Amino acid sequence: MEERGFLPLRANDADDLCNLPELGEDTILVNLRTRFMRCQIYTYAGSILVAINPFRFLPIYNPRYVQLYAGRRLGELEPHIFAVADAAYHSMLRERSHQCLVITGESGSGKTQSTNFLIHHLTALSQRGYTSGVERTILGAGPVLEAFGNAKTAYNNNSSRFGKFIQVNYWDNGTVRGAVVEKYLLEKSRLVSQEKRERNYHVFYYLLAGMSEDEKAALHLSHPSAYTYLTHKERHGHPNVNGQDTAEMNLGAGDSEELKHDYERLKLAMEMVGFLPETCKQIFTIISAILSLGNISFRLKSVREEAVEVDGPEAITIVSKLLKVEESMLYEALTSRKAVAVDERLILPLRLAEVR
Structure with missing residues (x-):
């Protein structure tokens, strides 16, 4: 020019x-x-x-x-x-x-x-x-x-x-x-699926790149490649882009310092808008819980049943801690639904296609 x-x-x-x-x-x-x-x-x-x-x-x-x-x-x-x-x-x-x-x-x-x-x-x-x-x-x-x-x-x-x-x-x-x-x-x-060479919402990367190790430990945060919502994986953990995880493609090494700066700018902006420190902490906790929710996978209880169960308890344990809910209640909410028939409340198991 x-x-x-x-x-x-x-x-x-x-x-x-x-x-x-x-x-x-x-x-x-x-x-x-x-x-x-x-x-x-x-x-x-x-x-x-x-x-x-x-x-x-x-x-x-x-x-x-x-x-x-x-x-x-x-x-x-x-x-x-x-x-x-x-x-x-x-x-x-x-x-x-x-x-x-x-x-x-x-x-x-x-x-x-x-x-x-x-x-x-x-x-x-x-x-x-x-x-x-x-x-x-x-x-x-x-x-x-x-x-x-x-x-x-x-x-x-x-x-x-x-x-x-x-x-x-x-x-x-x-x-x-x-x-x-x-x-x-x-x-x-976009929260659960992105196209090739595209990323999820900025805030997820801000937290993973900008938080200190102690802050990430308190929120059970890991590396971008550890999260289904950031790696283009299917719900069962199988990669769907050329057979490779795409977190590294979406979050290059050169982005780290810029993302750290963006995280600090976000915290300053939230303070300027009027968010209290405790409110910011709660928001970031929910963001962390959303990332871990994406790692919860399901499987059929048996070949003869259509009911599902959680495949691996690690992610659901983390989510329950972050959201401060009982693990059994969270498990029930993720694998079943409530219905009312003739003044009777029923709890029906979800099918595999419904929980994905």
């Missing part, structure tokens, strides 16, 4: 696809490619901002750019995500009406990062010379949501596996009053 100065230039016709002399697929793609090669990753299409992920850091998001785009009319300077955020913020104050910013795109296009830039800019506009706890809490929620809802995929190292709706509320003077974050369509199937 050609290097250039990162100062906002005056707008020109190439900044807005609607101003092209000929509007077609070829001219749009040529214009976007030309701008991208000049490190101009943003282009307008009317009031829509088209962003192309550069997959590298560009120094166009520092406080100087916040000031440069503050109060500017959309299209007055080069296209930038700060310009869109600034226009929405000042329209809200001027018109006293709600504003909505929609971010959409393919996996790896930069939606998560664009959301972070918008939140940073909106909170910077509302601070009015000081930083309140509300702004810090909103910014701290990002790493927490990413840890529990993002995963490494074949196309994106930090792919959001859920939809996210963020509502930022303001006082009349433009300062942030609070925020509501809602997530939906969480990809729950």
Whole structure:
């Protein structure tokens, strides 16, 4: 990519696809490619901002750019995500009406990062010379949501596996009053199965790489290759990717230091959001129990019976300790189900296909 100065230039016709002399697929793609090669990753299409992920850091998001785009009319300077955020913020104050910013795109296009830039800019506009706890809490929620809802995929190292709706509320003077974050369509199937060259949710790897040996011992944590949910194994422990476990493929040696840093960042973010130390400990305990649950396998009690039993007690013993439940109760919950028939409560054994 050609290097250039990162100062906002005056707008020109190439900044807005609607101003092209000929509007077609070829001219749009040529214009976007030309701008991208000049490190101009943003282009307008009317009031829509088209962003192309550069997959590298560009120094166009520092406080100087916040000031440069503050109060500017959309299209007055080069296209930038700060310009869109600034226009929405000042329209809200001027018109006293709600504003909505929609971010959409393919996996790896930069939606998560664009959301972070918008939140940073909106909170910077509302601070009015000081930083309140509300702004810090909103910014701290990002790493927490990413840890529990993002995963490494074949196309994106930090792919959001859920939809996210963020509502930022303001006082009349433009300062942030609070925020509501809602997530939906969480990809729950990823927890138990991932595609080749893909990983489970980040938080599992954060704990295994970032915790001290004493902390891991207290939670009965081991190495990623010890867990079915992290190795692409079938429920009976047989590998399903080229006959090899894939934990090492999914968690390379070079990732260790970065994951340790991410674990510390997660703990700091959870504290910033308001999680108490005891609550964090309980959450991490549940995460550890989930990993061990994936290692519980089952077998038929006998050839003639369809009822199942746990194949090996080690994992169920660990889970019962972590969740602080009686091992017999956990065993019953995993191998049977309750039903009601004519005011009579029945306990029916689960079949092998039902427990997998």
